[in-house]
């Protein structure tokens with residue numbers, strides 16, 4: 001059966017001591033979470049220290065991005081093998097902020113997905129429409145196109161490692177959440193789309209997370225939907241109490 005997952009995307013927040021403090025607080029409070037797997041995603045430069053703090057726990061550790069190149073003369077880039085070598089086990093890919101501010105395309109994200117899996121990292125692959133697309137009722141078409149592009153030539157064996165996050169861009173950091181019904185209908189659509197490419201078993205085992213202004217006050221209703229398997233949390237993941245309260249919403 002698929003796993004419930006609550007992953008915190010810290011984005012570009014916290015300095016090093018603050019980040020370490022947050023990891024320690026989450027670690028301490030994680031004893032009170034029994035129905036979801038937790039993943040934290042601090043900035044790259046905290047990963048190594050985070051990995052040693054989390055080494056005896058079941059909390060997963062994700063990078064927020066990785067290079068689309070294996071190694072070499074790519075100044076400023078971080079490869080998936082480097083991420084693996086410091087003890088992280090997941091990578092968030094295709095976040096809408098990467099698409100909007102750094103021009104990432106489905107094709108580029110596809111290269112990153114393949115490299116991550118080759119380096120034993122599980123990608124948390126994001127999709128989701130912008131407000132205009134939702135208003136034009138194009139969200140299904142947009143998400144289908146993103147999935148097709150991002151998973152081009154990803155084999156079923158590779159796909160087993162994938163987690164998908166549906167994040168409607170209009171709900172990210174806006175305080176505006178998708179309704180549980182809106183989340184369910186598109187999560188169901190995503191699972192159906194994956195089923196058509198990879199078959200029922202992989203589709204049923206796939207964890208699909210919701211992201212976008214998810215908070216302790218709304219997580220329970222959203223996570224209660226059958227195709228919502230947890231959340232990718234931004235703002236509320238920067239506070240251990242809120243993050244843990246969300247993870248206790250199953």
Ligand code: 13P
Pocket residue numbers: 009095167171172173174175211212213214232233234235236
């Ligand atoms: P917020 O929870 O701050 O809306 O961010 C969601 C997100 O982008 C997680 O990746």
